[in-house]
Amino acid sequence: MAAHRLRAxxxxxxxxxxxxxxxQCWEDLGNAKRYxxxxxxxxxxxxxxxxxxxxxxxxxxxxxxxxxxxxxxxLRVPRTIRVRGTGRVFTGEEGMLLLLRRLAGLENLHxxxxxxxxxxxxxxxxxxxxLDHIYPxxxxxxxxxxxxxxxxxxxxALATRGCRIPSCCGFIDGTLFKIRRPTEGEDAAYNxxxxxxxxxxxxxxxxxxxxxxxxGPYAGSVGDANIWxxxxxxxxxxxxxxxxxxxxxxxxxxxxxxxxLLRRPFKGDISADQATFNEDMSKFRQAVExxxxxxxxxxxxxxxxxxxxxxxxxTGKEDVVAALLTNFHTCLCGGVTTDYLGIAPPTLxxxxxxxxxxxxxxx
Numbered sequence: 001m002a003a004h005r006l007r008a009x010x011x012x013x014x015x016x017x018x019x020x021x022x023x024q025c026w027e028d029l030g031n032a033k034r035y036x037x038x039x040x041x042x043x044x045x046x047x048x049x050x051x052x053x054x055x056x057x058x059x060x061x062x063x064x065x066x067x068x069x070x071x072x073x074x075l076r077v078p079r080t081i082r083v084r085g086t087g088r089v090f091t092g093e094e095g096m097l098l099l100l101r102r103l104a105g106l107e108n109l110h111x112x113x114x115x116x117x118x119x120x121x122x123x124x125x126x127x128x129x130x131l132d133h134i135y136p137x138x139x140x141x142x143x144x145x146x147x148x149x150x151x152x153x154x155x156x157a158l159a160t161r162g163c164r165i166p167s168c169c170g171f172i173d174g175t176l177f178k179i180r181r182p183t184e185g186e187d188a189a190y191n192x193x194x195x196x197x198x199x200x201x202x203x204x205x206x207x208x209x210x211x212x213x214x215x216g217p218y219a220g221s222v223g224d225a226n227i228w229x230x231x232x233x234x235x236x237x238x239x240x241x242x243x244x245x246x247x248x249x250x251x252x253x254x255x256x257x258x259x260x261l262l263r264r265p266f267k268g269d270i271s272a273d274q275a276t277f278n279e280d281m282s283k284f285r286q287a288v289e290x291x292x293x294x295x296x297x298x299x300x301x302x303x304x305x306x307x308x309x310x311x312x313x314x315t316g317k318e319d320v321v322a323a324l325l326t327n328f329h330t331c332l333c334g335g336v337t338t339d340y341l342g343i344a345p346p347t348l349x350x351x352x353x354x355x356x357x358x359x360x361x362x363x
Contacts, residue, residue, distance in 0.1 A: 042118055042119055043117055044117065044118060044122070046090065046094045047097055047117060048094070049068050049093055049097065060101055061097060061100035062104050062299075062329055063328075063329070067332055068097070072092060074328075074355075076137075077130075077134075078092050079091065079092050083125045083129050088125060090129070094116060095126050097116070098123060099130040099131070099321075100325070102301055103321075103325070104298065105300070105301065109127075131317040131321060132317075134324070138324040139320060140355075141324055141327075142211060142212070142320065142323055142327075143213060144204055144212045144237075146212065146355065147206065150206075151206075151244070154170070155169040155248055155249075157341075158207040161341055162280070163281075163284055164277050165263055167247045167249045168263065169249070170204050170205055170207060170212060170251075171204070171205050171250065171252065171284065172233075172250045172252040172288070173202075173252060173292075174200055174202050174203070174224045175200070175292045176194060176220060177198055177200075177217075177308065177319060178196055178197070179198055179199055179220075179309070180197070188221050189220045191221055192221070196220070197220060199218065199219070199310070199316065200218045200219065200220050201215065201216030201218070201323075202214075202215045202231055203288065203292070203323070205291045207341055207343050208335075208345045208346070209291060209335030210331075210345055210351075211291060211324075213233075214320060215231045216319070216320075224256055225255060228257065233250075234261060237249075237250070237261040237262075249261050249263055252264050253265065265282070287341075291326070294326060294329075295326045298322075298326055299322040299326070302319050331345055331347055
């Protein structure tokens with residue numbers, strides 16, 4: 001009887017092990033499906049702007065066909081793009097379409113291979129080639145000096161709408177983009193205030209809702225005051241004032257130093273008038289937060305930390321290019337402050353001419 005009971009216990013134990021093994025197999029299968037990437041048959045036929053409807057382009061690329069053609073002209077994207085190393089040849093149209101589609105979505109390259117009829121490796125090469133072409137343009141276009149002649153006019157427009165600082169032409173703030181925990185320099189990338197690993201940028205947003213300056217990336221642990229000094233913004237503003245002969249100032253939050261060209265909220269034991277000043281200026285300074293929100297809403301790819309692997313991807317180039325594309329979108333579709341402040345952004349043609357004039361056509 002005892003032997004029979006022992007054999008039954010053994011059978012039960014074996015069954016439990018089998019059930020546990022089956023459960024583990026199902027779990028492994030689920031993980032394999034989650035990370036499994038498939039190979040799709042492609043014909044390598046270049047996609048064209050005319051092959052997509054304007055509704056699809058607006059939803060998935062943020063611009064319609066005629067606007068994308070204009071961006072191709074402004075950015076001087078070549079008709080054909082030959083990738084160094086592999087020698088693959090692409091068209092400028094499909095390069096622009098891919099860049100916009102990838103930044104505006106969260107799909108991986110294997111999913112995009114169905115849309116663009118290219119292999120994932122080919123799309124990766126094309127994406128990097130487009131970044132390499134547009135990034136130098138974006139770095140020159142996102143400089144405050146570009147707007148030097150317009151700053152007094154923008155300050156006057158802001159003053160007529162109740163800004164407490166007559167010479168204030170724009171607002172400055174820092175923004176963080178989450179990144180995956182880096183294998184090197186982890187402490188430098190960690191932001192203790194937000195408790196996350198990140199890269200940081202300093203942006204100047206004008207009263208017309210345009211990003212006038214976008215400096216970075218910096219390590220996530222670097223403070224706003226430190227970035228202000230490292231970007232030489234004080235010296236650059238002084239040079240603008242000397243050239244224009246009119247005073248212009250920026251307004252930032254309490255993390256920034258107070259200078260003759262940079263104002264910030266009053267701190268400590270303040271008077272009722274100073275408290276009112278802080279409250280009034282905070283309503284105008286919201287423009288900076290709005291532009292950061294618009295940037296990540298238009299281009300969710302740059303806000304997805306699972307894609308932000310520093311030292312392995314060109315994350316900094318993607319962020320800067322996304323900022324420039326945000327300006328293009330503001331020119332074409334307007335911004336929140338257009339209704340809030342009543343100050344319209346330039347048209348796309350005016351913005352393109354401003355870039356070309358101020359950079360002597362060296363784009």
